[in-house]
Amino acid sequence: xxxxxxxxxxxxxxxGERRMTYNSRLAQELGKWxxxxxxxxxxxxxxxxxxxxxxxxxxxxxxxxxxxxSVGLSDKEAQAVLxxxxxxxxxxxxxxxxxxxxxxxxxxxxxxxxxxxxxQPYEVLELLMKAANVKKRQPDQ
Numbered sequence: 001x002x003x004x005x006x007x008x009x010x011x012x013x014x015x016g017e018r019r020m021t022y023n024s025r026l027a028q029e030l031g032k033w034x035x036x037x038x039x040x041x042x043x044x045x046x047x048x049x050x051x052x053x054x055x056x057x058x059x060x061x062x063x064x065x066x067x068x069x070s071v072g073l074s075d076k077e078a079q080a081v082l083x084x085x086x087x088x089x090x091x092x093x094x095x096x097x098x099x100x101x102x103x104x105x106x107x108x109x110x111x112x113x114x115x116x117x118x119x120q121p122y123e124v125l126e127l128l129m130k131a132a133n134v135k136k137r138q139p140d141q
């Protein structure tokens with residue numbers, strides 16, 4: 001936790017005193033829906049802030065609906081997605097693919113079958129990108 005707190009502080013990310021670990025399965029399913037609505041990054045950042053910064057239980061439907069609403073998504077649609085488990089199969093597929101790839105922790109970064117697991121320093125991720133011949137993006141892109 002100390003390392004995560006240090007990394008979060010260095011990156012300006014919220015990281016409060018979390019006393020419980022909550023099941024993120026429904027958040028993953030709603031995240032898939034948010035992605036289909038063009039709100040992937042906004043939703044994931046809002047869930048991160050709620051869970052790590054505020055200690056909210058992201059396994060609870062009302063909490064997830066509030067998060068969806070906070071990034072401009074329909075609360076009624078979010079509720080339907082969660083109650084009907086609309087994106088369950090998509091998340092199951094992601095989990096299965098992760099299992100087949102041997103992924104055992106989060107975050108995991110994989111490019112061209114090379115990867116690193118866990119919260120990594122910038123330099124480690126930069127080496128992974130360079131090994132995959134990924135060009136550094138310019139600030140205005």
